[in-house]
Amino acid sequence: MIRFVCIVIFLALYLTLTIPVLAVEWVIGKFNPYARDISSLRIVQWAFRLIMKMAGVKATVIGEENVPDEPVLYIGNHRSYFDILLTYSRCRRLTGYVAKKEMERYLTLTTWMKRLHCLFLDRSNPKEGLKTILEAIEDIKNGISICIFPEGTRNKGDELTMLPFKDGAFKIATKTGCAIIPVSMNNTAEIFESHMPWVKKTHVVIEYGKPIYPDQLDKETKKHIGDYVHNIIQETIKKNAELV
Known part of the structure; x- marks a missing residue:
């Protein structure tokens, strides 16, 4: 319980004490938006790494060299809130996550998320969902990577199973031609x-797959690209189960 309490206290302090930081960065952004964005990225990454240290998380990371130095679409399986901390703390470039719209209610947290180019998806409104996808496409064109968990929610089933992917997420790649990076995570729910x-000390495994460029796929595979990526992540999770 002490790990959980420490994390909650840290989050409360962070979200309170960084309000002046947000104000300073707002001023910086008036003169140099990129410097503001990079500063926000590094500050949040520092906080995420500290939380994972408090939680006692040890990560084995495979294939990180597969991520090219260009805007990409990260596609991952999703079983834990810690999936976001684990992956975002490793992003080298500006990266926005697609989160559920309900997250917008959390004031300072929402401000930080928007500062980091996160997008909020209304899962109950297809028209608004399409708008979010179009915003993500523009972010990719502007050099900002996007991360999305296409299962649509945290998978609470068996460790080695995955929910079906929502196909809309893949339009971000097919409409821009950016690389898709499969991200496979094992054992994160155990945190x-x-x-x-x-919150328990846990060993997790993260593997970044080789980039998938939609335009390099054959017509049939591209038509079912969601299933194609789903299968890659599913097989990687099964392969890495023995490493946990």
């Missing part, structure tokens, strides 16, 4: 979700 409210 917190499998035994809430306890």
Whole structure:
């Protein structure tokens, strides 16, 4: 329980004490938006790494060299809130995550998320969902990577299974030609979700797959690109289960 309490206290302090930081960065952004964005990225990454240290998370990372130095679409499986911390803390470039619209209610947290180019998806409104995808396409064109978990929600089933992918997410890649980077994560639910409210020392495995460029796929594979990426991540999760 002490890990959970420490993390909650840290988050409360962070979201309170960084309000002046947001104000300073707003001023910086008036003169140099890129400097503001990079500063926000590094500050949040520092906080995420500290939280993972408090949680006692040890990560084995495979294939990080597969991520090219260009805007990409990260596609990952999703079983834990910690999936976001684990992956975002490793982003070298500006990267926005697609989150559920309900996250907008959390004031300072929402401000930080918007500063980091996060997008909020209304899953109950197809028209608004399309608008979010179009915004993500523009971000890619502007040099900002996007990360999305196309299962649509945290998978609470068996560790080695995945929910079907929502196809809309892949339009971000097919409409821009950017690389898709499959991100496979093992054992992340063991950090917190499998035994809430306890946060337990855990070993996780993250593997970044080779980039997939939609325009280099054959017509049939491109037509079912969601299933193609889903299968890659599914097989990688099964392969890495023995490493946990």
